[in-house]
Amino acid sequence: MKATKYLLIISISLIMVLLSVTIVSGRPFRLAKLPDEGKNFGCLTCHTKSSGGVRNPFGQDWQKIAIKAKDTYTTELAGLDSDGDGFTNDQEFSAKTNPGDPNSKPDGQTIDPKAELEKVIARGKVLFNDPKLGKSGSSCNSCHPNGGTTGGQMMGMAIPTLKGSAATFPKYKANAKAVITLQQMNNMCIQMIMKGTPLKLDSPESVALSAYVTSLSNGIPVQIGGK
Ligand code: HEC
Ligand code: HEC
Numbered sequence: 001m002k003a004t005k006y007l008l009i010i011s012i013s014l015i016m017v018l019l020s021v022t023i024v025s026g027r028p029f030r031l032a033k034l035p036d037e038g039k040n041f042g043c044l045t046c047h048t049k050s051s052g053g054v055r056n057p058f059g060q061d062w063q064k065i066a067i068k069a070k071d072t073y074t075t076e077l078a079g080l081d082s083d084g085d086g087f088t089n090d091q092e093f094s095a096k097t098n099p100g101d102p103n104s105k106p107d108g109q110t111i112d113p114k115a116e117l118e119k120v121i122a123r124g125k126v127l128f129n130d131p132k133l134g135k136s137g138s139s140c141n142s143c144h145p146n147g148g149t150t151g152g153q154m155m156g157m158a159i160p161t162l163k164g165s166a167a168t169f170p171k172y173k174a175n176a177k178a179v180i181t182l183q184q185m186n187n188m189c190i191q192m193i194m195k196g197t198p199l200k201l202d203s204p205e206s207v208a209l210s211a212y213v214t215s216l217s218n219g220i221p222v223q224i225g226g227k
Contacts, residue, residue, distance in 0.1 A: 027052065030062075033071050035093045045100055058082040058089060058100030075123050079204025087111075088204075090119065117211070120204075124212025127205060134194025140186075140209075143193070148216055166214040168226040183210045 031038030034045055043050050046059030055063060061082040066072055078090040082099055087106055089099040094115075095106030127133060128140045128147065145152055148162035169182040176188060186209050187198035199206035 030071060033066070033073060035073055035090075036096070040096050041098045041100075045098060047100075056100035057084070057102075058098075061089075075127065075205055075208060076203070078123065079208075091116070094119075120208050120211045121215045123204075124208035124210070124215075127209050128212055133190055133199075134196030136193070136195045138194060140189065140194075143189075148213065162213050163216050164220045166210070166217040167220045167222045168224065171225045182213060183207075186210060186213065 030046065031042065036045075038045060043052050044056075046055055046062055048054045048056050061077060061080055065074055065077045065080075079088055081088050083102040083105075085102040085105040087095070087097070091106060091111060092099040092104075095111070097106050098104035125147065128144075131137055131139045131142075133139065141147060143152060143154055143159050144162050148165075150163075151161040152159040166182050169185065170179050172179050173185065173188070175192070176184070180188070183199075183201050183206050186206070187201075190196040191198045199209065
């Protein structure tokens, strides 16, 4: 009698261990982290099989990029074309196609250029408020307040408003000792003032940040070299 009781306890605990292993290894929590919450493709957004395991190209990029950022769908990941089908992951989520499967892609007609630009500007605005671009604890907005639309003062240093700023680039900057573009100027603030790593000029982040700053000059006539 005693032996069967032990056997029962052992098998019950074994079942519980097995259950918890499948629940943990199933990692369903990641579905909720996707922009579409996994509604379109479920586990197949990141895996080659619905049971999980082997990662598709989007799942591999997720592993490289998103896990470091506490499992978030970052701007960098949004701007990549993980499956190499010619559409960024973001475009694929918007078109409800699979960013990890090259055979699933939007037909060119569904992409709305205006909406694409607005999304990139919106991402740039998020970066503008993100202290993680540097190591000094400040974001762009700490010095260029109100989203950059007003100027300020910092330790006797005049901080310009960024309204109209993009319309004056390229221009000569004394601290660069060169004529630079807006993207390079943004990098100068990141590197010299925020103690961060300059963004690669062709990265989605650099493009998004300059799209946002440029949006503050919309309608203002271009005057390169101006103040
Ligand atoms: C957003 C992308 C994403 C989604 C969605 C996702 N996974 Fe994963 N999954 C990963 C990544 C990345 C790993 C590897 C890192 C880790 O082990 O946590 C992984 C690991 C796993 C593993 C372990 C495989 C191994 O090689 O160790 C299993 C099993 C798994 N996932 C199952 C699932 C199942 C089932 C679903 C759907 C309910 C799912 N995953 C949804 C990205 C995802
Ligand atoms: C610690 C304060 C500080 C932070 C943080 C900061 N800036 Fe600046 N920024 C300045 C100052 C001061 C200047 C003026 C220096 C100059 O023009 O050479 C400036 C100038 C600029 C200019 C050029 C303005 C013009 O018309 O000449 C741009 C564009 C700019 N910043 C963008 C950014 C962006 C984007 C960020 C975030 C990535 C940022 N800044 C973060 C202080 C800051």
